[in-house]
Amino acid sequence: MEDYPEELRTPPVSLVSIVGCPEMHASISAALSSQQPPMNTLALPDFANANILSRTARNRDPLAPPQAVSGILRKDWLLKHRTRVPAVVAAMFRADQVSGDPAQWLQACSDLENLKSMIQGRHSKLVVILVQAQAGDELGEEVIVALRKRAEIDSKHLLVLVESDETERNKSLLKLRTIFVELCSAYYKEQGRRIKARIEKRNFSSVELSVRYCFKVAVYAEFRRDWPEAQKFYEEGVRVLREMIGTSTRLPPAQRLVEIKAVADQFHFKISTLLLHGGKVIEAITWFRKHIRSFERLVGSPEVAFLHWEWFSRQFLVFGELIETTSTTVPDTLSPRFGTADNALTEWEFQPAYYYQLAANYLREKRCALECPSSRANVTGDNEIPDSVMSSVYIGQYVRLFEQGDTISVLPLSDAEYTSYALSEAERFQDSYEIIALFRKAYESFLSLGATRMAFSCSAGMAIEYYAAGEFSNAKQLFDGVAGLYRQEGWTTLLWEILGYLRECSRKLNSLMNFISYSLEMAALPVFSGSVQGYSENKSKCGPSGWPTISRREEIQQEVVNILEGKHTPEVIDDEFNLELTEESTHIVIDQISPLRIVLVASVAFHDQSVKPGSPLSVSVSLLSHLPSPVMIDRLEVQFNQSDCNFVMVSAQEDSSMLNSHVDGQVVHSTSLTLFSNKWMRLRHEVKSGQSGKLECLSVKAVLNKRLVVSCQAESPASMEDSPLWKFEDQVETLPTKDTALAFSGQKLIQVEEPDAQVDLILDSNGPALVGEVFIVPVTILSKGHSVHSGELKINLVDAKGGGLLISPTEAEESESHHVELLGVSTVTGDEVSKEEVDNIKKIQYSFGVVSVPTLVTGDSWSCKLEIKWHGAKSVMLYVSLGYSLDSSEDASLHRLNVHRSLQVEGKIPMIVGHQFLKPFRREPLLLSRIRSSSGNDKKDSLAMNESNMLIVSARNCTEVPLRLHSIAIESDGDGKQLCSVEQISGISNEYAVVAPSTEYKSIFSVNPRASSPDFCLGELCLNWSRDVRLGENQDSHVIMKQRLPEVHIEEPPLVLSIECPPYAILGVPFTFYVKIHNSTPLLQEIKYSLVDSQNFVFSGAHNHAAFILPKTEHTVSHKLVPLGSGSQQLPKITVTSVRYSAALTPPTTATTVFVYPSEPKFNLEKSHSISDECVS
Template sequence: TQRWQETRILVDMISFKISKMHLYADAPVAAVNQFNKHMTVTRRIAEDRGLGRDHFKHLTWEMRQYRLFGELVEIALKNGFKLPITATVQAPSGGGTAVDPDSLLQHPGFYYHAAAMCVARRRRSFMRAEKDHTAAMMAPADQVARFVSVLDPAFAEALDVERGVDHSAMAIELLTKSYEQFKRFRNVRMTLYLASEIATEYFEAAKYDMAIKFFDRIAKTYRKERWYTVLQSILSRSLECSRPLSMWDKAVEYLVELLSDRIPSSEKDRMAYQRELFEILRVVFRYGTTFSGVAAPLQVTLATTASAPMLPIQIDSLRINFNSLRHGYRFDHDTDGASKPEAPIALSDSTSLQLIDCTDAKKTNVAEPVDGPETVWTKQVDLSITRGLTKVFEGIVVPTQQDELSVVSMEAVLRFPAWEITMQLKPDYEAPRRWVLPSERAKNALHRFIALDGSTDRTILRVMRRQPKFEVQIEHPQPAYLDEYYPLTIKLINSETDNINATFSAEMKMIGATELDDMLTLDPTSNTGGHILKQMNAGTIEAGQTATRTLYMRATRVVGERSVQLRVRYQLASHENNYEKGISTIVDVVQPFETSFEAFPLRQQIGYGEDDDAVLLKREEINMLVVRICSCGPWDVEVEQMSLELKKPPNDEATATKLISASTSGEHFAAQVWTKEQVVQANYLLQMSTPNTPFALPVADVGPLVLKWKRASTGSASPSYPCFSSILVPSVELDEREVSVVAEHPPFASAHEPFTLTYRVRNPTARLEELSASMETADGFVFAGMRQVMFRVMPMSCYRLRYNLYPLRTGRLKLPRLRLQCVREVTREIKVLGQDGSVDGMTLFVMPAKSADDQ
């Protein structure tokens, strides 16, 4: 149930934190005891709720717990934690101490391996559940009651989720982590065992090429150390991997070694290995085996017997038929003698031998073959036969796919004015196994024949599938910048004599995480692509040529290593076989820029209502935002544009921002190249306005700083394309509102005439302010009023202090100073502003007193 899942998540988190705190406290025994206790208690609860410990859902939970605990121990080791050597307890009989396995904290590889074993059990449990579910769906109606739990919709939903899980990939990842940890702690035997487990997982996932690499690596060690029992199991699995890959040379090696006396095999197994070996090693033609697309030499001998007619026989056409309709030879008689054949050479047994070179026969594709070959080699040769003459026709066969070729028949055609006779000639498979050399390669007539190696007749050519001579390379100038279109140059090298058509698929992953904003594209100007590209056409690569294709990757948001995996699917233009090659590369992504921001408030203006004593909640503040950008990467960059994109207020209570001026706008900024470690400064004058509401937030979200730039030099022939980097500007906090005091007085005064000095105290905050004021004396003035006074100013209101001043003399005199202090929590002094904006030390010009005549 959902409640049980939430409870288990909470319990898991609490147990994990307890173990973590124990490790912090350097108490490994307590940490592992807590983990074991949590696993035991949760298993018991799961069994009580009907979810057995072998259920795939429970095993999923166990796998996560072992993996998390292994990661916790790994992090602790990286931060200086040391594993204890042993943990001893007193034996029950009092006869000494012993190691308690449950209280011994292992290194992370142990827990990763336990998690991998949970994945294996999870897969077996899922397969049993899948089998039960299938049986339940096919069960008769009277037996449905036996499968009530299996037919539960929740169980069916869990099966659907489990079908989408790649168990092999998960197990390989955990086993690889465990292998690295055991290798770090130098557990050699355990690393070999884990490598074998990884190979087995690849085998069960049908990734035979990876499995055979691991098996071969492990077999070297066990072969060297003479662990033949283990070696037998590894060789058997390697043999099973070589069959679907058509790696017959490898299969022969494995079979020969399995037949050796060192390998403890039963007689039945040895007979099976021997039969398979002889099937693979059945010799044919000159070399016995060849690869698809590779020419195989062929000789067909046409010999006359001692009882042949004395007169020469002229064969008009000779056809050689294979068991495959893809191949065939057709020789026509050369009536004009243009072929200039080699003259027959007399042999020691009163016979003669003539070798006819047909390796230069013309290849012809039959458009609509009817009960005949699709491809034939044709040539005009001398087909006249006399007694005692042996003609040897030497040609080649170029198979296009995996097959077993053999000559099944030959047809000699004799044409007459009214007749056409076709004689079926059956090949003699018991003829001596020899190969005829051309005259220029033989010392004399006695050396015209060489014996073929092997033990059987070469009547069958075993064609094995061969990967064409085609290489894929990826070149790129490390490292890549964040947000840039980084070029990956794909080199497709065709070393074949035939054209190759290729397509490729690419996938980019972030190592250790998934970043969905990363992108691969072939055209950065179209802004199309994704982290996976499928079946992109690479075109035709001419024979013996190298073609280059450029793939662009764009990594965003997070720096770190990216893995780009490329799968190239290709085929020879003249063949139908499809081949695949995979290659991967690691790209290190770094930050192109480092930025720092600093805001300097210039002035603040508080809003007032129609009444001078009313203070509004709205206020404005001018800030100078200073941005410093350092080009921290190893490559020079060309910056075309830099602008501050202001963010609109999300609601009515947010602070609005307005750009007054910028040092990077218009003529102030031109495209420029930033070199390594160059620092550039930009200034932005911002006006920030808060709304007239008590809930206004005194924080302004400015928006991102956007740079349009490109790498000045890509380090390759691929062009660079402009990209955009968006750098988040931190929020700017407005200065806190404070009590302000402004002195108000007439512009001038007359001696011996009193005037009023008013101090307007405004409280723009939302709190009650308690103030203390004291008036100091000044030369030239006497005043009437409270020398010291305590008063309170209500929130969002104004308070007036009035003093009557009497000038005693003329001239510019300094007014008495008012000392105003806030005594709310910490006593602090408030500056008094004059009408002219001066701070303290205000002066006033006193004129002479007016005479009676002036009045």
């Protein structure tokens, strides 16, 4: 875009000229250029300079016959109108120049006349400016009128400019500006109309003039900022130009075309700029398409084709730059369905990269045309490049300066002269670098748009240019990137072209390894079946390797073989190809991602999945090559991770003495090791498995032609993938092994098993473990055939329900949170094993332990006991594993044998402890808290103060084994002892009590609190128990189980109701039934009581009564009763109600039951005295 002249790139700006009074010029031109739209000023300090405004240069005789037009557009026309032909000329006079001295007045008049005559031909507008020093200075009216008359201008075109006063000056400058704008517009309109009239009347002698007029009208419209009109006339100009192509005969054909295209270029540039700056992107692109389409085919004669391509490329470049600089976006109004009838445009046409890419392509076309021999054939020889050729005054024309004596004349060129001139000019430029720059621009832009294929296509373009320019390492780097994409997507024909270039690059860079690699890859490429055969071997179109055919592939393979064998082909010598084969062989490594997998792939499969150490195992080695000609393999080395298993296969033809002595492993002679194209070569071999562990085949090395070593990473048939290039080929699928199952599931590695362990590990346990006790699990190691060296016992406790760890994550901090804990391992004393050795590596953690095992000879045994403690009921898996080696040597310690055992152990809670509070017999204290908190959310037991309350503790054995209960006690905390006395009333009489499974043992305590407290803590229940084991076994494993008693509420009862009644009654014999109510408050208490009739008793006394009880006294209610029925009888129910507390007290039924004998019983006095436990229970 920078190639265009400045006046073409920027919109035209009106030009005015001011003459005289040079001191004012700076301020006037500043004022004019700063406003919108700006105006340029042509300032002439003196009237004497004014003659540059005249058009004397081309004064033509109007009567002379019209000259033939010799060009379309003059080069300087636009510049002239922008810098030299003002629309308005302003003559400036100082006020004193015109008002005072007559001589000065005369001078001013003559200056004005001169100026008028100069601008007459131009039709420029005239303005007269009078400069006053001060605003107050009045000019004579007659002076102004006279001046106006002289100048022949309207009164408003005579202005007064005040010099000194700032505000006045600004005001008059503004006025001046307005007048200038108005006059400029009028001037350009007039000029435009004048020329438009010529076009409309078709008043021109040649078509060139028509184009010229269109250009002028459009430029005048641009001066007026009338963009649509400018647009219209530019387009009209292009239309006429296009018509002109076939008709004009003014110049020789080649030059004619050059001129037309140069003009069209300018027109097109103007149109595109106008459209894009006006935001009309779609119109601009559509216009560009049209423009391209109409000039595409105008190549001209083949000698000057390069000029066309250069011009054509520039069209794309410039349009791309225009799009980039105006930063166009796809308009929202455009239909998103690109490329269809709704929207004929495509996405990329909005991207400058698209144009850059095409510009680069066409520039390449230019380079090809230049290099093409046909263009030079006619030029070389007879046609000398003419001297002093220069561009003419017309756009797109060239002339020759001819000097004869003093006169210099301009002569036209013949086409042949012009062509040789253009060629010599074109050769001075390095197009390659420009092409690379364009491609790079397009590449980066496409890459950022996510169009990788386009980008890589540009990258390939760059690489080809580098190649053409001889920069092979740059080219190779770019080609490598492009080849990656084509390999991945399987575009073999494209890949073939790129590889062809790469091959040549490596040849030029003297890299034998790369050359062989690329050649082999090319030879192994699939040929696109649909491609047309027999194309000419035009290297420029198909890359340096020609069109991919099978014969071409074979040739390339043969070329590699020739190099390896040291035979240089004539072609190679011509190219001064000096890839010297060094003595050392060339190595090529093929791994799973290498593109050379199509050259050779090795699949290795073991026939079994695992094997015992030392036993033979068969392995299949299969090789596949896609090279077109058969490949002879001299030697095949198969390598494993255990080097003892390595083996080498040697072709029968090969002299085995050639083998180096250092080759390890077996050597096998095979009849033929020839690989045929696309056919698996299957070899089977037996190897002897080595040590236990993994045996893996690492690589298969094939030696070809004695020099080339191809090292293939071994692949398992199960995980082998087809090459992306060959997998889409329509061909019969073959399998690497004959055995189909092996072909799909075979592995290149095999597990060599450990020898069987001959040591027994015995875990013993006696039933479930009980929470709290130290549970013993005896472990015995019994050697039955192996001696145990540096044995190690690993113990692991795992939650049987899964979840692994035996700690809940939230409680992980506390050590108590381990539900099950491995306390320790104790060895059985009395063995020969020294204690230190055992403790050596004894590491015990909560759920994991490691214990070393002493050396055991065959037949020996060793045992230990695991001590495990359960803190909660949990089922646990106990894993014990013994690892040992067969002897104590270093080597054997690597191969350890392992024996694993596991045992599930249940953890159970041994006893469930319950308790119950009872009130004293036949005493009923009024406990107010109980009445109030009847809602029931407070489940605390309430105890009466200073009364002996009963506490029954029961312990139920919930295991399946009998347990011994050694003691039950209540341990009160600290000060609890003083506040409350706890006595055991009944309990374990002997040393222990045996509690059978699922039976219950009860113990009674009397609790006598001495202070009231809302939440009194009684203390902990302590149960001391052990398993009921036989004599002789370890018995000192008492377990103390503690359980905290809940808090109780102790309060002082205001009233205590006690019932007195004989222990038994006799039918028909009356007895007295007392109810005593004790008031322990310092207040008078009113009570009411009622007695309900009972059918088994008759009684005397009031049914309902009330009484007052004095403070700290007792009130007795007595009734005489006669029993009517025998047996256990319910006494009449008495209810005492305290009025103050509005609480009723009803003794429980157990307290009001009496046994009635039918007659007087006879008791054995001695026996009746005994108080046993049963009495209470």
